[in-house]
Ligand SMILES: Nc1ncnc2c1ncn2[C@@H]1O[C@H](COP(=O)(O)OP(=O)(O)O)[C@@H](O)[C@H]1O
């Protein structure tokens with residue numbers, strides 16, 4: 001979101017894959033069945049966090065100077081468990097912070113270990129790792145290094161232990177099986193970590209959420225924009241995966257209607273949530289509706305059924321869902337207990353009235369709102385049923401009356417006469433999609449329909465968006481943006497504004513219909529005097545590529561560096577995670593090179609070489625950035641045909657020069673430059689120095 005920002009220079013040293021902020025150092029303990037990938041995940045996470053990695057199985061073998069299989073064969077399981085427990089206890093005691101600890105699969109067999117894990121959970125993180133049963137059992141069948149269990153099969157041990165892992169953990173993580181190149185037992189090779197990149201990215205999403213570094217929440221009321229969620233009404237969420245790109249268009253959040261799923265088994269649910277997360281970055285709302293509430297979950301009739309619901313909702317917290325919906329009619333103790341343990345999960349307290357027996361103008365509706373607030377919900381959701389069109393007006397008046405209360409309200413009317421209330425509701429409006437099996441509530445409309453109504457009723461004003469630049473006829477931006485607008489039902493347009501003279505843009509910038517612009521050469525710097533604010537990134541990079549009108553004027557930002565940063569982080573494996581010896585090579589010393597240096601600085605790369613046709617320009621740029629942060633060591637590389645003067649070879653090589661010449665038909669604006677790379681720059685070890 002663009003906003004006027006302070007002139008404070010951004011700090012460096014952002015961990016390469018984790019993000020900045022309140023990085024808590026409490027150690028992470030990984031538990032789970034044999035072969036699910038605890039050691040592998042500990043290696044990936046430890047490297048990316050820059051934390052120590054401890055594998056308890058490896059410690060055992062080191063201490064006993066014998067393989068676990070040989071030890072168990074010689075002295076039996078009880079003797080093994082005794083020593084394992086001592087090592088486990090010692091490891092947890094001595095490493096409360098800064099370590100990722102992989103436990104042996106049988107650690108939960110002893111009650112004292114389980115008690116220890118539960119105690120550890122209070123100060124650190126105990127994460128239960130899961131993987132597809134078939135894939136793990138296949139691995140176990142093929143592996144020869146495990147001692148056999150005496151009294152049961154792997155499957156029996158699995159089913160029995162799963163309950164114990166769940167009982168002892170703070171969170172659960174599904175490590176989906178990806179094809180990995182083979183490696184010796186209990187080792188994780190660089191090629192494997194690269195193949196396991198999707199696992200790393202799933203795991204860090206969970207970690208960022210748990211630690212509050214990025215809780216992936218929908219921004220409510222961002223400058224008048226509305227937010228939407230789509231209720232997934234499948235009995236198995238994997239049915240949504242092939243259409244996920246289509247159905248996610250325009251929405252901010254998934255609602256997983258858990259009551260409609262074909263099973264409420266905790267492992268099935270863990271895989272359902274993980275599958276959705278694996279394919280979409282949108283946050284998830286976990287909703288359970290009972291039969292009486294219009295859903296499919298059995299009605300609560302006694303203590304046992306309330307207990308089962310409470311367990312299901314607690315499981316949602318364990319899965320780290322971003323939002324949970326709690327009905328006001330759920331037992332009060334269940335509601336309050338969930339609120340007390342919510343961590344970074346947002347609680348939506350909801351009330352549904354299928355008959356429309358409560359009026360929006362009476363006292364009772366206010367009492368319902370207040371009761372939900374008193375229970376500790378973060379957002380109140382009241383769904384009534386419209387009997388007349390006027391009920392929608394009364395709803396909006398009620399919403400206005402509680403607006404200053406502080407707890408956001410999502411209020412809609414069901415039924416055909418209530419449709420307009422769905423359009424007018426500003427936050428988290430439930431929408432349907434034609435590709436879904438059926439709407440989750442009567443009167444639900446799609447995102448596209450909602451935008452069309454907003455436009456036709458004058459509530460969504462058409463805006464004009466532009467690309468400012470010269471010789472831009474080839475740009476794909478109009479096609480991209482206009483396709484998005486028409487697909488989403490938005491009335492806006494995006495067009496090219498092709499000019500060499502920046503003053504030609506003044507009129508467009510002042511026009512009431514101006515919605516925003518992308519900026520390219522030659523205006524990235526010269527546009528700045530026309531703007532009221534520029535972001536702190538722009539101040540360092542010295543170029544604007546995005547203009548957004550905000551209250552109080554025009555704001556300029558630079559998103560080039562973000563794209564470069566994202567691209568780099570996506571391709572860095574934990575094996576070549578950024579350290580103080582990581583080196584980067586940048587070609588070119590123009591505007592894009594500035595954004596590149598900035599992106600490198602933000603991910604913590606301090607050793608940078610710049611090569612440029614004109615040496616002086618590269619030197620000026622290096623000097624300027626070196627002054628920004630004394631830790632930076634940027635130097636000029638005179639020739640591309642010699643190796644870098646320091647080892648290891650560059651982990652990243654970034655070209656900021658045009659791949660082809662750019663002309664405007666008459667004049668060559670930039671030439672095509674052929675840069676030959678020295679073979680030593682392209683180390684087969686990818687900058688890992690080996
Ligand atoms: N997500 C995954 N996809 C594919 N293979 C995996 C995954 N996670 C782990 N593996 C592989 O499974 C095997 C067991 O992993 P390991 O980390 O040793 O498990 P654990 O420590 O839980 O016994 C290794 O061969 C590893 O490469």
Ligand SMILES: O=C(O)C1=C[C@@H](OP(=O)(O)O)[C@@H](O)[C@H](O)C1
Pocket residue numbers: 032033034035038039057068103104105106107146147
């Ligand atoms: O399941 C078990 O009882 C065991 C699992 C192994 O650990 P991993 O799960 O780390 O492979 C290892 O501790 C030992 O073979 C016992």
